[in-house]
């Protein structure tokens with residue numbers, strides 16, 4: 001946190017250095033997907049030497065998840081074609097206003113503007129033969145999307161999973177789930193609420209994400225049950241997609 005001197009913010013553990021939430025799904029030899037264009041996209045792409053983004057999936061349009069969108073133009077240059085982007089109607093309403101110059105047609109291109117093709121998500125998406133299932137979630141009053149890729153579900157920024165969405169995530173073996181802090185919050189799961197979801201869904205492995213500095217990495221992990229741990233920047237693991 002800017003200006004904070006708490007133990008987490010002063011920690012020398014690299015797992016306490018948190019950029020904004022985003023994941024990259026690399027289906028080797030087929031397609032590389034980015035979920036959200038975080039404010040820190042440029043830094044994240046450089047740190048992990050990303051050189052390809054075939055499609056972008058938006059969870060929702062809060063600033064931490066979209067404000068790196070302009071940097072997608074680097075991938076346009078590398079790939080020489082527009083990038084298809086997916087999100088729900090609420091997300092597109094906000095993204096097209098925040099990035100009017102990308103979606104309304106620019107007067108002049110200057111250093112270049114991202115070439116993106118906006119798709120409103122209605123149901124499962126087939127991306128180059130890889131099946132991606134949008135999972136409607138509630139982030140306070142805002143309807144947002146999680147995404148399921150085969151045995152893996154990514155559910156960030158939520159404090160409720162609607163009844164109709166449970167069948168969509170049933171059988172998830174690897175889960176990334178929002179767990180903001182211990183104190184209740186209007187739009188995010190607490191650790192205890194997230195553990196209730198884990199108890200019902202029973203994934204083999206769960207990673208909590210979107211933590212505040214209230215949750216230092218090592219001390220928080222030490223009190224989580226077996227099979228549940230905090231995610232950290234640069235975390236990598238294998239999943240099995242439906243392809």
Ligand SMILES: [Zn+2]
Pocket residue numbers: 001004005006007008009213
């Ligand atoms: Zn702090």
Ligand SMILES: [Zn+2]
Pocket residue numbers: 060062139157
């Ligand atoms: Zn949010």
Ligand SMILES: [Zn+2]
Pocket residue numbers: 021062064065157210
């Ligand atoms: Zn967020």
